Amino acid sequence: MNHSSSTRNLIQRIGFGALSVLAFVTVAPIIGTALYILWHGGSAISWEFLSGFPRDGMRAGGILPAIVGTFYLTVGTAIFSVPLGIAAAIYLSEYAPDNRWTRLIRIAIINLAGIPSVVYGLFGLGLFVIFLKFGTSILAASLTLSIMTLPVIISTSEEALRSVPQAFRTVSISVGATRWQTIRRIVLKEALPGILTGVILGLERAAGETAPILFTGAAFFLPQLPNSHSTRPWPCLITFLSSRRKYPTCRFKFNMAPRWCCWFLCWE
Amino acid sequence: MQKPLHWREIIITRLIQASGYSAILFVAAIFLFLMREGLPALGEVKFSDLLAVRWYPIEAYFGILPLITGSLIITIGAMLIAFPLGIATAVYISEIAPRWVREILKPLVELLAGLPSVMLGFLGILVVSPFLRTALDLPTGLSAFAGSLLLGGIAVPTIVSIAEDALDAVPRSYREGAWALGATKWQTIWRVTLPAARSGVLTAIMLGIGRAIGETMAVMMVTGNAPVLAITPGSLFAPARTMTATIAAEMGEVASGSTHYHVLFFIGIVLFMISLAVNIAASSVVFRAKKRAERILS
Numbered sequence: 026m027n028h029s030s031s032t033r034n035l036i037q038r039i040g041f042g043a044l045s046v047l048a049f050v051t052v053a054p055i056i057g058t059a060l061y062i063l064w065h066g067g068s069a070i071s072w073e074f075l076s077g078f079p080r081d082g083m084r085a086g087g088i089l090p091a092i093v094g095t096f097y098l099t100v101g102t103a104i105f106s107v108p109l110g111i112a113a114a115i116y117l118s119e120y121a122p123d124n125r126w127t128r129l130i131r132i133a134i135i136n137l138a139g140i141p142s143v144v145y146g147l148f149g150l151g152l153f154v155i156f157l158k159f160g161t162s163i164l165a166a167s168l169t170l171s172i173m174t175l176p177v178i179i180s181t182s183e184e185a186l187r188s189v190p191q192a193f194r195t196v197s198i199s200v201g202a203t204r205w206q207t208i209r210r211i212v213l214k215e216a217l218p219g220i221l222t223g224v225i226l227g228l229e230r231a232a233g234e235t236a237p238i239l240f241t242g243a244a245f246f247l248p249q250l251p252n253s254h255s256t257r258p259w260p261c262l263i264t265f266l267s268s269r270r271k272y273p274t275c276r277f278k279f280n281m282a283p284r285w286c287c288w289f290l291c292w293e
Numbered sequence: 294m295q296k297p298l299h300w301r302e303i304i305i306t307r308l309i310q311a312s313g314y315s316a317i318l319f320v321a322a323i324f325l326f327l328m329r330e331g332l333p334a335l336g337e338v339k340f341s342d343l344l345a346v347r348w349y350p351i352e353a354y355f356g357i358l359p360l361i362t363g364s365l366i367i368t369i370g371a372m373l374i375a376f377p378l379g380i381a382t383a384v385y386i387s388e389i390a391p392r393w394v395r396e397i398l399k400p401l402v403e404l405l406a407g408l409p410s411v412m413l414g415f416l417g418i419l420v421v422s423p424f425l426r427t428a429l430d431l432p433t434g435l436s437a438f439a440g441s442l443l444l445g446g447i448a449v450p451t452i453v454s455i456a457e458d459a460l461d462a463v464p465r466s467y468r469e470g471a472w473a474l475g476a477t478k479w480q481t482i483w484r485v486t487l488p489a490a491r492s493g494v495l496t497a498i499m500l501g502i503g504r505a506i507g508e509t510m511a512v513m514m515v516t517g518n519a520p521v522l523a524i525t526p527g528s529l530f531a532p533a534r535t536m537t538a539t540i541a542a543e544m545g546e547v548a549s550g551s552t553h554y555h556v557l558f559f560i561g562i563v564l565f566m567i568s569l570a571v572n573i574a575a576s577s578v579v580f581r582a583k584k585r586a587e588r589i590l591s
Contacts, residue, residue: 037479041389047381048390051449052398055405058416109312116313120306126314132576133316139500139572140323140565141507143537147544147561151326155549172319179316205302233409236509236537240544 095232101167102174102231107224109171110178114220117179118186119208138176145173146237154241166241173237174227181226185219186212327565331558338552343559348520350543350553357560359520363437363533364506366523367516370441371448371505376498378445379452383497386453387460388482406450414514417443422515429530435517437533443511448501455500459493460486492578499575503568513538536560
């Protein structure tokens with residue numbers, strides 16, 4: 026502290042100024058992105074665009090098959106990952122002893138969360154598409170995505186379960202409930218909002234992912250609705266976007282972005 | 294308690310336990326299947342050829358070195374952007390910002406975290422790379438630097454939220470102690486709060502790196518995808534290609550069971566190993582810090 030107090034104040038003022046500028050630099054592109062999308066794509070949204078089928082090799086028409094594809098995929102992912110994820114969270118917060126195995130489970134979850142999404146795609150291709158012979162299908166893609174969303178659901182749900190006060194459990198058990206009854210009727214009920222947040226966060230990640238479904242279940246172009254759950258390839262909003270290079274008509278593709286924005290605003 | 298209830302209880306407990314252990318099973322399964330499809334590559338291509346500098350699968354040149362250096366240089370560039378921005382934003386949000394600014398900034402950063410990366414890549418093509426081409430006078434804006442900019446944007450939310458948690462967890466008494474000794478707010482942040490949150494900040498950076506190196510679609514769209522060896526700083530402004538983009542771009546067109554297919558899975562193994570190393574390192578930092586805190590407090 027060898028500076029005089031005025032120098033110190035000056036340093037503080039400069040430092041705070043620099044930090045606020047940096048913070049602004051971080052958020053400015055976010056606001057810019059949102060405005061840019063709404064400005065350029067907002068006018069393109071119409072009922073016909075949302076409910077039509079693509080025509081002319083995806084140069085015109087609507088994106089209904091893509092929306093339906095994404096919907097199937099998200100529901101499929103939820104069916105597999107939500108029960109498994111919540112059960113794993115219950116195990117970790119209510120049953121698991123503090124030993125080496127539990128630590129191993131935690132390390133496994135951290136690693137699942139960190140594995141690059143394209144590696145999930147490879148895994149899905151190797152296990153579900155080729156080894157289990159599901160073919161490229163909604164089933165294979167949903168299973169791949171559900172393993173990918175598992176860590177998000179587990180860790181958020183576990184937080185929610187842990188935040189239920191211990192006294193609730195003690196009281197429930199002291200009036201004669203078994204451990205499972207306590208969890209099901211008291212703890213789960215209390216933790217429900219937190220668990221739902223985790224589920225939404227996880228499914229949001231699934232609905233926005235592209236790389237893992239490229240090899241496991243995506244079709245670029247499909248003029249009808251996807252109608253079979255396991256054999257027919259299905260289209261997906263996301264692959265529409267990423268197939269941009271093959272169909273370079275920008276105008277049509279561009280309309281995809283605002284759709285996503287609405288989608289995510291709804292989620293948040 | 295009646296008997297049937299008792300049995301149900303045991304079965305449910307077992308099921309829940311099995312779900313808990315399934316996480317280990319999945320990591321093991323991912324590892325096994327990557328190995329099963331990727332290890333044959335070592336038998337089909339000589340290891341020294343795999344480490345060569347030429348990636349041209351059509352003529353059976355499978356040198357993955359340009360892809361590794363491409364991933365590295367883009368990740369390093371992304372970290373140079375995301376690290377100062379992320380830490381500064383975290384410090385600003387948790388220490389300096391008035392309440393109403395914080396209420397605006399936090400959701401915005403979370404919104405960025407929720408944007409699908411394809412969408413960012415799409416904007417990257419339309420906005421970022423033309424801008425770079427004219428601003429920096431490059432032959433093409435589709436360069437490693439464009440990838441770094443986008444990846445920086447993708448890694449920032451991860452870094453901000455974890456670093457901010459770490460800063461929040463520093464006990465208030467630390468700050469009060471520093472103020473009582475006559476330190477300014479700035480000195481307190483710099484010499485007390487940040488050092489105390491060191492391990493959390495380190496974890497934030499590592500997980501940011503993990504996020505950046507594993508990102509696929511956004512980089513694939515903006516980096517130009519030229520598999521050239523990137524070892525000089527100048528190659529940051531040239532097209533580059535990452536491991537992830539290579540897998541995503543080529544896996545769709547490859548015959549399953551061919552050498553090319555096996556090599557792509559081999560790249561997957563390399564990526565898996567990198568993410569494993571980063572995550573285990575990150576969690577061991579946290580673990581050590583927790584141990585130290587327990588020792589001090591007890």
